[in-house]
Amino acid sequence: MKIAIVGAGHVGGTLARRWSQLGHDVVLGQRDPSTEKARTQAASLGVAATTSEAAVQSAQMVLLATPGDAAIAAARACGPLGDRILVDATNPLKPQLDGLDHPGGLSGAQQIAQALPGARIVKAFNTVGFGIMAQPIRDSRKSVLFISGDDAEANQRVSALAADTGFEPVYLGDLSASRMQEEHALLWIHMAIKAGYGQDFIFSLCRGPA
Template identity: 40%
Template sequence: MRIGIIGTGNVGTALARGFVGAGHDVVLGSRTPDSPPNGLGAVGDEVAVEPQGQAAEDGEVVVLAVPGGAAPVVAADLAGHLRAKPVIDATNEYPEATAERSLAARVADAAPDARVVKAFNTIGAERMTAPEIDGERATMFVAGDDRSARETVTTLAADLGFDPLVAGDLGAATHLEHLARLWIHLSADRGRDIGFRLLRE
């Protein structure tokens, strides 16, 4: 699968490394595509860096890995490139939400023809490609309205080594964003090598 990742920070580059390692084709969308991003490591030669619009156009699936407050604005700018595509909102706001509605809902408003799924926001970038902690796979919670898009994202999460779990429709994104704030809070005392796992029979 060809995956366009918008954002070249810690989360974007971690996902790029993980997806390339899982056999996917990755293009990074950057505001400064002529400046190679840090953090790609050994896969740097395998990841194309393009302007954000081109990366969104090229991706079969598009990941928003930008600062949370910028996500709806970026989604609006790229809306024409995101039509009918699964768009993964991996963003968070901290320490509090800036609006009553979730970031994912605001991304969906900004790109109404995209199939928005909330995922990859409840664990730190350091564990994005190594989600097994003390012998247990961290759960990656997924929320979205479109069943096919959710299935695509759960497959990608499993490719990275997560135990994926559908948490509900896009309305559940609010809960995932609160869970992310809890993760950030806990990581201040317990370090960033932590993750959530849902236990079930």
């Protein structure tokens, strides 16, 4: 699959490397891909880099992995999305990581959907740290990866990508469920940073007998 990644921090960079290793055609969307820093980063990840708009136009799927407060501007900078799937991996965290910015009760994903009418938005890859994204299996158990969105075909394709990455995809419902995903992300962050669990733990789904 051709995947554009907008936001090449820890999450975007980790998934760029992992998806490239899995055989996907990955390109980083950079504000200025000609800088030494951008070229060095792309080379270290084994992927190409270009502008965000150019990266998106050549892709089938777009991962948005910017800080939460930059998500809408970054999504708009991608230009027309057309039929492409926009995977929102962001979280609208407050500065002290003590809450989420949900104006009017809307999740970050719903705010992006309002800003980009008609976009095929799927919320995913936002609920665990980047170390888990590099290796989603602990003690023979797969980390769950929650997914929500309004487009059934887009949800299926993102679920397939999550499974390919090593996660157990768990579909929660339409995009209104993305608020719960962001709250789950806040729980993971709290446990990792404030409650002393560190970043090397996962949530897995254990079903009872049929």
